[in-house]
Amino acid sequence: MPEHALRRRAARESFDKAAVAAGSPVVTAPKKIVKEGLSEYFMFSVPGTETVRNGWSKRIQAIDAHDVKFDIVHRVRAYQYGEWPVRFFIFTNDKEHKLGESPLPDGLVRVFRENGREGLAFLGEQKVHYVPIKAKADINLGVDRLVxxxxxxxxxxxxxxxxxxxxxxxxxxxxxxxxxxxxxxxxxxxxxxxxxxxxxxxxxxxxxxxxxxxxxxxxxxxxxxxxxxxxxxxxxxxxxxxxxxxxxxxxxxx
Incomplete structure (x- = not known):
């Protein structure tokens, strides 16, 4: 881990220990993942310590992006998807699309839309692989029978x-x-x-x-x-x- 990141972590831990010793309550804000480039690699680190029980898992939000721009494209490739048009949501991992701070790691993308009744309707989901900065991500939402x-x-x-x-x-x-x-x-x-x-x-x-x-x-x-x-x-x-x-x-x- 880079030296400045280690110093930042040590300072935060020292502050927490001092607050506990003084009897003051520690306000625990949601932790943010630190994203730093290291040569051709990109490192994600979590400040402080985490307790994860045996057999359990824990999630921490890595990305919080709003109003991300995307394109809707229908594709016909009979040799790949069949005869019906398939709908895709396509966005680019860059600043123009309110992203681009770091590569997007492997994961599952779920797509919802507002249903007009103060709720959400599920459109589809897809596993995505590592998306570098400035690269495009294609989310396959399946066949669109309206086309x-x-x-x-x-x-x-x-x-x-x-x-x-x-x-x-x-x-x-x-x-x-x-x-x-x-x-x-x-x-x-x-x-x-x-x-x-x-x-x-x-x-x-x-x-x-x-x-x-x-x-x-x-x-x-x-x-x-x-x-x-x-x-x-x-x-x-x-x-x-x-x-x-x-x-x-x-x-x-x-």
Whole structure:
């Protein structure tokens, strides 16, 4: 423990002992956890002493933050969460979000909302792992049935056939999609959509789309409250000898 922290602890203990010796009652305020950086580590210490009975545990509040800003994002990743949109609360461990004094240790986050009757309604909980300063924390609140995502295939064509000895050895399959997102909530929402493909795939869309990794594309859509939005795109899958490599490539709409 750093020298200044040891001096602070010793001074407080001396004060308590002197007060007891003088017969004065000691006012015991809630203890605060001391948070100090030590090289690449962060140390949490509790001043004074604590008595914990065998087999028991004791909790001390480490963080007291009010009005923490967070974003609500819905995500569609069929390969990870299933077909339904999943709602996330996302906040950053920094001063702008009324946090950032220290890394957030492993723990369980429970989310409640006011129910309008001077009480709270439970929304969900999630275990979180160590969150460094300035890092983001994603709290998964599960499927949101008020947001509906439906895939809509409107056309499939096969073209660019390759032949060898009068046999088809390669071809392209071109699919046209117009996926639909319906927002039945009372507020506008942001939806992060990721689509994953195996094989050699060309992907085209008029909406802004990026490559997340070699087999996944991503787009972010804003859907007004009570409205429906579509996401049109075209997928070309190369088969047989037409396939050159396993990756997703963004191409112009054509």
């Amino acid at each position: 509906v995502y439906r895939k809509r295939k409107i056309e499939t064509r096969r073209l660019r056939f390759a032949f060898r000895n009068e046999r088809v050895v390669g071809w392209d399959e071109q699919q046209a999609w117009n996926d639909e997102i319906r927002n039945y909530t009372s507020k506008p929402l942001v939806l992060e959509l990721r689509l994953r493909y195996d094989g050699d795939v060309d992907f085209a869309s008029e909406a802004k789309t990026t490559v997340f990794d070699y087999k996944t594309v991503e787009t972010k859509l804003t859907i007004p409250q009570g409205r429906t939005r579509t996401y049109p795109y075209q997928v070309t899958i190369h088969h047989g000898t037409n396939a050159k490599q396993s990756r997703v490539k963004l191409v112009p709409v054509g």
